[in-house]
Amino acid sequence: MVVSPVHFIAVPLLAAFLIPLLAKVSKELVRIVPGLVIGYLSVVSVILMTQVVNTGQPIIEVIGGWSPPFGINLVFSAFTGFLVSLMTFMAFLIWIYSYRFKKIDDAPAQKYFILFMMLVTGSTGIVLTGDIFNLFVFMEITAIAAYSLTAFYRDRDGAEAAFKYLLIGSFASALMLLAIVLLYSQVGTLNMAEIAQRIHTVPQGMKITIFTLFVVGLGIEAEMFPLNGWAPDAYSQSPGPVGVAFAALVVKAGVYSLVRVVFTMFDIHGAYEFLIIMGAITMVIAEISALKQTNLKRMLAYSSIGQMGFVLIAFGIGTNAAVFGALFLMFNHAVIKGLLFMSGSYLVYNTPSKEIKDMAGIGKKLPMVSFFFALGALAIVGLPPFSGFWSKLYILMAAADASFYYLMGTILIVSIIEIVYYFRVMGRLYFGKPQNDVVLQKPTLGGIFAMGVLATVIIVIGIHPDFVTGFIQSAADTLLDKAGYINNVLQLTNL
């Protein structure tokens, strides 16, 4: 069988329905099969990505034998393919990390792996689909998997975080559905390429209403201010690997859909400036909040929100160089925040309150994990030998080229705040007075492997960014080529 983009959806769904039966054969299969599926998908993403880069043409797959505006289609272009490859790669590492993660070891743990696999499917589906209602369906899959995973420990705080997330998430879904209904009533199609082609016929007032509904609905998933109230709770109460998945997959899918709406579907004047303003507010408020946090995971969550604000700013500048920087930052954020959440989870593993002060002096007791955390912290603030430096540099250069000098100032000031709170944690970690009563948790072999791979990626990309810049450049070109997207999809129309 030839590989095709629909495997990203069909194979995990088939596996998800099969796993409850496999569980009757062997409990171990429940853990192994999702890993095999995600591993297979990583291979598929590499094969398809090579094909797209070699031919220079996106792969557009038709579903159900009905050509684009009539049926649903999947688009695996240099842009979506880049994100999907990143997501499946991260998902595979998270699977290795969580394979023997101790706290998900009891009976319902079996459900963890199915939910996690569906979270991956939903996020990749959002990125791949070329149909706005299908995007909504995948967003629902992602969201419902995410609610269940947030409440997975079944304690009071977890339930509260999940309920908060559920309420805000349902609100987002409702708004999004309303936006789709209104949009369909105006353009009579759900295909994103055809919507992009016909959007200029929609009256201005209606267009802005629909756009606002989309931005609010998707902004909740993309952690945009002031819609991100769910994020710190969800990050800090969910199991460690799930926090990684939120940062590496769910938020990325949210940002992707926001960008797709702004760049491809709508042609609203001022939408880019809006992204810059919202991004800047998100970034400043989140980073200042991160400074005040005493809980490690909440601090990482606020830092994650801040980084997403930074990504929105870069997308809002809108030039090719800025979009390149934004995509590079998304890549870096997935890898580095992944490493930070993975190592951070072990640093506060047995402390009930997950406070930063409990980490004092652990640096000498858990040298490996602490080293990974320190590496991640140095990389995310953007210090030179690591990969985080390059994305920050590219975005600053793009901002300078577009003469957004105030923005550059804001970004640099926020970077200082970032350095302060990350270095404070590192200071505690290495020079704090050790507490004797904290029982430390040694990382699993899979955990060390996953963190090691991420750390290697951070260092290698930092020294030699050319490994990824080629892919990111073609991804940025593809995203900005709106006419090309419309043309590639609609040329398949077959009555």
Place this chain on the structure above:
Amino acid sequence: MKKLLVLLLLAVVGYSLITAMMGVKFGENRLGDPQDEKTVSAYYLNNTTQKLSVSNVITAIVVNYRGLDTLGEVSVLFLASLGLGSILYRKHKEGEEEVAILKPSSQLLQAGSKLIFPAILMLGAYVFIHGHLTPGGGFQGGAIIATGFLLMMMAYQDYRVSHSVLVWVESLAGITFAGIGMWGLLLGNTFLENFLPIGTLNNLFSGGIIPIIYIAVGFKVAAELTGVLDTLLNIKDKH
């Protein structure tokens, strides 16, 4: 002050939504000219009967044209019941007395539900088997069947649905749906493409893969909703 601000915000949001809704002219055809082959709705209306020989166009849209959405919705339900199971799971502790939350029901309800239960199952099955001919389909039929089980659970306190059977039904139905989709791909066509003869219009055996998928959806929805009801009704109060 805070309440006033919230009210003001709600008023602004409500006003803009109402204005937007007023912009949609109800009753007027905004979905394109039925003569213009290139609009989606015209294409569905003009081609469904010939190309799929399905008289219920909505079923054709839900199961075939936009089959991937339906597969997604089925998985949403699957995930919801799975997530509920994982959140409400509780280890059974030694010496823990459990009290059922439902009160015993009357003789009338018990006798009546026994009588009506098979009829409900029959109606549900009818609705999803004839999804391509008459209004209704897998989701509706499955929900009807689940109400039958709900009735039995309310009438008989100790009525239990075997979880093992539910898991089998749910999984096999899901595998049928996704498997049919994959089979289309394996035959060299596209995912979820019809590969069976479409038959003649208005016959029970027509529409290619549509009835098979809808029957699978019916079983799956019924099993999942019953599973959700069973999970929720079995939360016991600690004594």
